[in-house]
Amino acid sequence: MKQQIPLYLGIDGGGTKCKARLEDAQGNLLGEGLAGPANPVRGLALSQQAVLDSTLMALEQAKLGQGQLPSVNACLGLAGVNVALYANQYKNWRHPFAKLHVMSDLQAACLGAHGNQDGAVIICGTGFNAGAYINGQLTEVGGHGFELGDHASGARLGINAVRRVLEAIDGLCQHSSMTKAITSYTKCSNASALFETYHKATPSQFAALAPIVIQYAKQGDVHAVEIMRTCAAYIDLVVERLQKLCPPRFSMIGGIAEPMFQWLNKASQDALVDPLHSPEEGAILFARNNEH
Amino acid sequence: MKQQIPLYLGIDGGGTKCKARLEDAQGNLLGEGLAGPANPVRGLALSQQAVLDSTLMALEQAKLGQGQLPSVNACLGLAGVNVALYANQYKNWRHPFAKLHVMSDLQAACLGAHGNQDGAVIICGTGFNAGAYINGQLTEVGGHGFELGDHASGARLGINAVRRVLEAIDGLCQHSSMTKAITSYTKCSNASALFETYHKATPSQFAALAPIVIQYAKQGDVHAVEIMRTCAAYIDLVVERLQKLCPPRFSMIGGIAEPMFQWLNKASQDALVDPLHSPEEGAILFARNNEH
Incomplete structure (x- = not known):
């Protein structure tokens, strides 16, 4: 099946699992994927493998192969990259995507939960993180x-x-x-x-x-x-x-x-109110808004 | 200087430092030594090196060389060897001593604190451990x-x-x-x-x-x-x-x-009462009482 480029990928990667969501240009869900831990604090190679594994799973579900990776606009929301050390490691990744944004799982969660608008979010999964994006300013609390x-x-x-x-x-x-x-x-x-x-x-x-x-x-x-x-x-x-x-x-x-x-x-x-969308949807929102 | 054999060595090895005490057959202090962490939980090789380093330092202070190691009756009181895994690792050590006893730092501390008699002891140093020896029975609490x-x-x-x-x-x-x-x-x-x-x-x-x-x-x-x-x-x-x-x-x-x-x-x-002797003296007491 031939897919019209571009594709949009949103990743929510935490300490236990890595979720991928693939959408087409019109915002239709094409496929989803789930892989292991993606927090680079526990190992950069493991984290990048989880990102790729979950992405390929989403492509497969969309009946697309890894040959489509160069058409993918990706945004990764990852636990751990709020620490400069791990953010820098990711910057040097020779990734296979058309474009790659890396942000903290916190930012992706906030974008998703509040539909790209200002708000605060607490993430309690395997790890913990919390913060608020208000008037373009991020305030982080906890985690570590x-x-x-x-x-x-x-x-x-x-x-x-x-x-x-x-x-x-x-x-x-x-x-x-x-x-x-x-x-x-x-x-x-x-x-x-x-x-x-x-x-x-x-x-x-x-x-x-x-x-x-x-x-x-x-x-x-x-x-x-x-x-x-x-x-x-x-x-x-x-x-x-x-x-x-x-x-x-x-x-x-x-x-x-x-x-x-x-x-x-x-x-x-x-x-506390219910989130509007998932963190991986938040990551895709960012990929769409920062395409060029 | 020629030393009359045997020599007695007591070791108190914890998470930060390893203390050695060398005595002659008459109970005279010949020398002391101090080396790095000796808890095998953080690495067996490091632990054994700390034991040897502190021992050689004590021999040197006694104006004796490492040629005397085969005359040394040694007893090591070590943090961590209350765990079977680490006790077993130490059993396979091809050590240079005439005789080697390995016991928990807790047992050595108890023997020292109460002059080879029954009693209880709490060790709070870098780590924590506590227990009682009463009527030949050990009850351990804490640590881990x-x-x-x-x-x-x-x-x-x-x-x-x-x-x-x-x-x-x-x-x-x-x-x-x-x-x-x-x-x-x-x-x-x-x-x-x-x-x-x-x-x-x-x-x-x-x-x-x-x-x-x-x-x-x-x-x-x-x-x-x-x-x-x-x-x-x-x-x-x-x-x-x-x-x-x-x-x-x-x-x-x-x-x-x-x-x-x-x-x-x-x-x-x-x-709580003051201890009578140090853990390394407790280890030496054991070496003397279990010579044959």
């Missing part, structure tokens, strides 16, 4: 990666759950349904096994435990509830901070956004 | 390494301080004297620079910031005080847990033990 930040993220829920299991094993707190569920899921019944499995685990591996925490928090499990409340309190702080900038719209997106919502305070809940 | 545990350690004080600086930069809390001092010490004035310097930093690099936290906590700095209190609350839990085993003696040692003491609750303060 798994080790130093991401205080309200799937990875943080997961590592806090593992820590709580270790504390229960140590006799520093009681076991609960959640610690037992984590023990069962991880197949680690003692501290040494948990250490060997998790002391160098990736954010994705920790985030894989987040659904267990979320599930048991809903049931009132004492440890799960405390972990959710700690994360929610951090989000409340971020909402309060960004509200001072009076964003016209404010959304929270990402894999744990929906289950986190009920744990936020009322002021945060009142501040 | 920097990522998953070490909740009251120099490394934890340091990373919490870096996190607080990032939160102040984000406008989520106020700057304080401590955050300004950390900014000045690290020469990182923005989030991106802090991220690049510290997102993959070692426990030692974080622990290097602990003296700043300790200093400002003494002066009542709001962030430093909260960081110290959080660590102290964890130690209080550990003390309470180990007190249930009724240890005849209970000591707290390590680089941040003395400055932490004033932040503990009264029950913890009342429970």
Whole structure:
């Protein structure tokens, strides 16, 4: 099938997965793709591979081959490239696209959530990031990666759950349904096994435990509830901070956004509205508006 | 100088430094040595090099050469070897000593602190570890390494301080004297620079910031005080847990033990007594008692 150029590609690349969306010149969805982690903090080659894999998957779904890559106007929204080091690494990429824009996942999310208009956004997925674009100015809050930040993220829920299991094993707190569920899921019944499995685990591996925490928090499990409340309190702080900038719209997106919502305070809940579009649609909006 | 064999070597190897103590058969101190990190979790080769470096330094101070190594009865107390994986790695070491015992830093500390008698010990240095030896039985609490545990350690004080600086930069809390001092010490004035310097930093690099936290906590700095209190609350839990085993003696040692003491609750303060000897002396006690 011969496709009329140009094509438009939007990428939303986070710590666990990379989503691609391909549209034609008229804005019709041609195909979508999904690949692995695309955060360059965990490896540039891995990140670029995820971008290409998800793109080729989207092309394939559109019944197009990789021969079409030189017709693609691409915009990547990537976690991690808010750090200058990783943004610079991406600048030197000998990419196969007609044109390439690289922006933070935050900017793509904001463009999508508010339909290319001003607004603020909180992303809580595997990692955490938040910010506001107002009058052309970006204010970023939080993020800073798994080790130093991401205080309200799937990875943080997961590592806090593992820590709580270790504390229960140590006799520093009681076991609960959640610690037992984590023990069962991880197949680690003692501290040494948990250490060997998790002391160098990736954010994705920790985030894989987040659904267990979320599930048991809903049931009132004492440890799960405390972990959710700690994360929610951090989000409340971020909402309060960004509200001072009076964003016209404010959304929270990402894999744990929906289950986190009920744990936020009322002021945060009142501040947040549904996003209009996805981050990958936000990236495509940018590619269209910056074609020439 | 010709030395009468055998010689006795005790090693206390932690996440930041490795201390060696060399004694003769009569218990006279012949020499001491100090080398880099000896925790095998951060690298087996590095750990064994630190053991050898500190040993050769002690031999040199004793005016003995490395030709004496085959006369040395050695006992190493090492952080990390409570994990089976690292203990096994050490078992396969083709070491140069007459005899080699490897034990956890916790066991060496306990033997030293209580003169080869039963007791409990908390080690808070770069990392954290605690436990009790009572009637030949070891009960371990805490530890589990920097990522998953070490909740009251120099490394934890340091990373919490870096996190607080990032939160102040984000406008989520106020700057304080401590955050300004950390900014000045690290020469990182923005989030991106802090991220690049510290997102993959070692426990030692974080622990290097602990003296700043300790200093400002003494002066009542709001962030430093909260960081110290959080660590102290964890130690209080550990003390309470180990007190249930009724240890005849209970000591707290390590680089941040003395400055932490004033932040503990009264029950913890009342429970703790001064150690009798150092961990490296504890290791030597073991080498002497298990010579044949």
